[in-house]
Amino acid sequence: MPGSTTIPSAVTDTPLQIIRYPHPVLAASAREVDAVDDDLRNLAARMIETMYAAEGVGLAAPQVGHSIRLFVADPRDSPEPDPLVFVNPEVELGGDLELFEEGCLSIPEVRVNVRRPGFTRISATDLDGERFTLESDGFAARVWQHEFDHLDGKLIVDRMSPKDRLVHRRTLKEMRAEFEAAGGL
Numbered sequence: 564m565p566g567s568t569t570i571p572s573a574v575t576d577t578p579l580q581i582i583r584y585p586h587p588v589l590a591a592s593a594r595e596v597d598a599v600d601d602d603l604r605n606l607a608a609r610m611i612e613t614m615y616a617a618e619g620v621g622l623a624a625p626q627v628g629h630s631i632r633l634f635v636a637d638p639r640d641s642p643e644p645d646p647l648v649f650v651n652p653e654v655e656l657g658g659d660l661e662l663f664e665e666g667c668l669s670i671p672e673v674r675v676n677v678r679r680p681g682f683t684r685i686s687a688t689d690l691d692g693e694r695f696t697l698e699s700d701g702f703a704a705r706v707w708q709h710e711f712d713h714l715d716g717k718l719i720v721d722r723m724s725p726k727d728r729l730v731h732r733r734t735l736k737e738m739r740a741e742f743e744a745a746g747g748l
Contacts, residue, residue: 578613579627584670584718585739593623593630593714596650599692603633603650607690610635611646619668621706623713626669634710638703647697649687654711658682658700665709667719672734675719675727683707 582588596603606629614622614635621636637646658681666674683704686696699707712718720728720735 576612578616579609581613581617581622581668582626582628583738583742584667584720584735585742586669588625588628588630589669589713589718590716591625591630592716593625593632596631596633596688599650599688599690604690607633607635607648611637611644611648614646614668615644617668621710622668623710625713625716632714634713636703636706636710638706640702648690649685649707649710650689652685652687652707652711652714654686654707655684656680656682656708657684661705663705665705665719667709670719670735670738672738673719673731675723675731677709677719677722679705679708685711 606624606627610622610624610627610633613627614620614637620638621634623634624631632651634649634652635646636649637644639645656679660678661681662676662678664674665677681704682698682700684696684698685707686694688694697703697707709719712722720731723731
């Protein structure tokens with residue numbers, strides 16, 4: 564399958580720390596990856612381990628403190644792990660807007676309905692340095708769009724309806740206060 568490559572074992576069994584809202588790295592546009600090398604492969608492997616440890620279906624590099632255009636995803640309903648790695652992805656969106664509930668590993672206390680196009684075509688580079696293209700009009704399309712948003716500094720809080728913003732106002736305020744109390748940046 565395109566995007567599936569031999570992914571090295573993680574260098575350590577310790578998952579990476581997932582950066583939480585409102586850390587500034589989450590709001591910044593990530594830079595292009597210059598080269599697929601062993602450092603990138605090791606980061607991708609650790610991101611996959613972290614994603615599974617957090618019971619997620621996707622994880623973007625900015626969520627672990629690396630402001631680069633890289634994300635990993637495994638949105639398939641399969642008993643065996645089958646992660647994909649997307650380096651410098653580009654997306655084409657289409658179809659009708661669909662409303663579904665989403666969560667985010669960087670904002671674990673919040674789940675909101677997000678309206679997204681129903682179809683995604685994504686082109687990216689894999690860990691072998693090869694370009695590939697995938698299409699989906701299902702759950703994978705939504706996961707890819709969500710993770711791609713992270714690379715552009717967008718979060719589900721940026722896509723909330725006014726009602727959801729009101730419902731989650733206290734939680735987001737508490738998260739901002741915790742961030743400031745911990746010294747912010």
